[in-house]
Amino acid sequence: xxxVKQNSPSLSVQEGRISILNCDYTNSMFDYFLWxxxxxxxxxxxxxxxxxxxxxxxxxxxxxxxxKSAKHLSLHIVPSQPGDSAVYFCAASVEMNRDDKIIxxxxxxxxxxx
Amino acid sequence: xxxxxxxxxxxxxxxxQQVTLSCSPISGHRSVSWYQQTPGQGLQFLFEYFSExxxxxxxxxxxxxxxxxxxxxxxMNVSTLELGDSALYLCASSLAVRxxxxxxxxQGTRLTVV
Numbered sequence: 001x002x003x004v005k006q007n008s009p010s011l012s013v014q015e016g017r018i019s020i021l022n023c024d025y026t027n028s029m030f031d032y033f034l035w036x037x038x039x040x041x042x043x044x045x046x047x048x049x050x051x052x053x054x055x056x057x058x059x060x061x062x063x064x065x066x067x068k069s070a071k072h073l074s075l076h077i078v079p080s081q082p083g084d085s086a087v088y089f090c091a092a093s094v095e096m097n098r099d100d101k102i103i104x105x106x107x108x109x110x111x112x113x114x
Numbered sequence: 115x116x117x118x119x120x121x122x123x124x125x126x127x128x129x130x131q132q133v134t135l136s137c138s139p140i141s142g143h144r145s146v147s148w149y150q151q152t153p154g155q156g157l158q159f160l161f162e163y164f165s166e167x168x169x170x171x172x173x174x175x176x177x178x179x180x181x182x183x184x185x186x187x188x189x190m191n192v193s194t195l196e197l198g199d200s201a202l203y204l205c206a207s208s209l210a211v212r213x214x215x216x217x218x219x220x221q222g223t224r225l226t227v228v
Contacts, residue, residue: 034216045219046216089156089157104157
């Protein structure tokens with residue numbers, strides 16, 4: 001049973017446009033969410049996170065939106081740049097339960113087209 | 115400061131053999147987690163160690179085991195290798211166990227079982 005779902009395996013976006021990556025979760029106990037970015041031959045790197053007490057967190061070109069009622073979060077990249085081409089992993093955990101593991105989605109491969 | 119170091123980077127083994135992978139976390143980080151990444155399956159959690167104690171374990175068979183040393187370095191062992199164990203194995207380190215602590219990943223060890 002996948003608790004964190006990224007239903008789009010890949011996404012192509014024109015350079016300069018907005019990239020929107022989606023993530024759904026099933027466990028209502030999750031209260032902390034993270035996005036990681038992974039280039040080929042490298043380990044994932046932390047991008048941005050959001051706690052369930054917020055519905056939006058912004059860091060430069062990256063914004064994460066959280067809709068708790070829909071158990072949905074999304075990552076917006078504006079404007080998209082060629083270096084954004086990578087695999088993006090959504091992850092979730094229970095912030096208050098320090099013994100809980102972080103659950104990752106399967107990832108979405110983003111292609112930024114010139 | 116140095117990042118997470120995983121050795122070796124690449125490994126080829128035959129079915130039935132066993133393998134040991136190594137991970138050196140970022141200095142000062144006491145939590146080390148291991149993940150398996152296969153195409154289409156995203157990052158699957160293997161186990162997490164904190165202060166030499168296994169704090170959490172994913173849904174993998176007993177052939178997968180690990181340990182953490184007093185200097186926080188961790189090893190992962192897979193015995194009786196199967197073809198399906200071919201994957202990228204990623205190690206992540208963080209200051210503390212779960213919660214809001216972001217994990218920093220190594221480059222991974224690419225294991226191929228033939």
